[in-house]
Amino acid sequence: AQSVSQHNHHVILSEAASLELGCNYSYGGTVNLFWYVQYPGQHLQLLLKYFSGDPLVKGIKGFEAEFIKSKFSFNLRKPSVQWSDTAEYFCAVNVKRDDKIIFGKGTRLHILP
Amino acid sequence: DVKVTQSSRYLVKRTGEKVFLECVQDMDHENMFWYRQDPGLGLRLIYFSYDVKMKEKGDIPEGYSVSREKKERFSLILESASTNQTSMYLCASSSGSTAGGLYNEQFFGPGTRLTVL
Numbered sequence: 001a002q003s004v005s006q007h008n009h010h011v012i013l014s015e016a017a018s019l020e021l022g023c024n025y026s027y028g029g030t031v032n033l034f035w036y037v038q039y040p041g042q043h044l045q046l047l048l049k050y051f052s053g054d055p056l057v058k059g060i061k062g063f064e065a066e067f068i069k070s071k072f073s074f075n076l077r078k079p080s081v082q083w084s085d086t087a088e089y090f091c092a093v094n095v096k097r098d099d100k101i102i103f104g105k106g107t108r109l110h111i112l113p
Numbered sequence: 114d115v116k117v118t119q120s121s122r123y124l125v126k127r128t129g130e131k132v133f134l135e136c137v138q139d140m141d142h143e144n145m146f147w148y149r150q151d152p153g154l155g156l157r158l159i160y161f162s163y164d165v166k167m168k169e170k171g172d173i174p175e176g177y178s179v180s181r182e183k184k185e186r187f188s189l190i191l192e193s194a195s196t197n198q199t200s201m202y203l204c205a206s207s208s209g210s211t212a213g214g215l216y217n218e219q220f221f222g223p224g225t226r227l228t229v230l
Binding site for chain 2: 009032034043044045046049090092094099100101103104105106
């Protein structure tokens with residue numbers, strides 16, 4: 001069965017630390033890839049997306065993600081986190097053949113001031 | 114500013130009651146979705162609709178039904194609520210006319226936290 005794995009369920013970092021959140025999926029065909037973020041008390045919103053082209057995509061608030069097809073991965077990165085990045089982050093994969101979307105279980109990121 | 118609104122932020126119902134969750138979007142989006150969000154499980158798709166009066170089952174449709182009589186409104190119905198349907202319910206919409214297809218950027222509502230006693 002198709003699945004999306006977010007390896008870290010809870011991450012705690014200090015401000016200015018570098019961030020990498022892992023996302024792997026288990027489907028070999030064409031996919032669209034997304035990272036969504038949910039700040040405390042706010043709606044879920046799109047952080048960035050990959051459909052095709054340059055595998056390194058840049059999103060809002062200094063986030064970026066790299067699609068590595070051979071590793072079935074779409075990891076989220078930020079070189080220097082801020083306290084305001086405290087949120088829950090969800091990776092999502094759209095399996096185009098089946099036109100399904102699968103969300104990962106989420107990673108709670110807590111930034112210490 | 115694009116907006117997806119849900120009729121209630123918090124709802125408490127009793128087992129066996131019929132429950133209606135309403136969602137309205139003002140972006141003229143073709144596609145609308147209902148998810149439930151549970152701790153440690155992420156988001157799971159219940160139903161979606163790509164046009165008025167059209168509906169498709171998602172991954173966990175059992176115990177739920179939906180209605181889309183107007184483009185802007187998508188309702189989730191729990192015919193007979195059960196305690197295992199206690200959850201956060203999220204509505205979302207997306208435009209159907211982009212390269213990303215059905216699951217192009219989805220815009221989410223604030224959620225309805227449903228408790229079934």
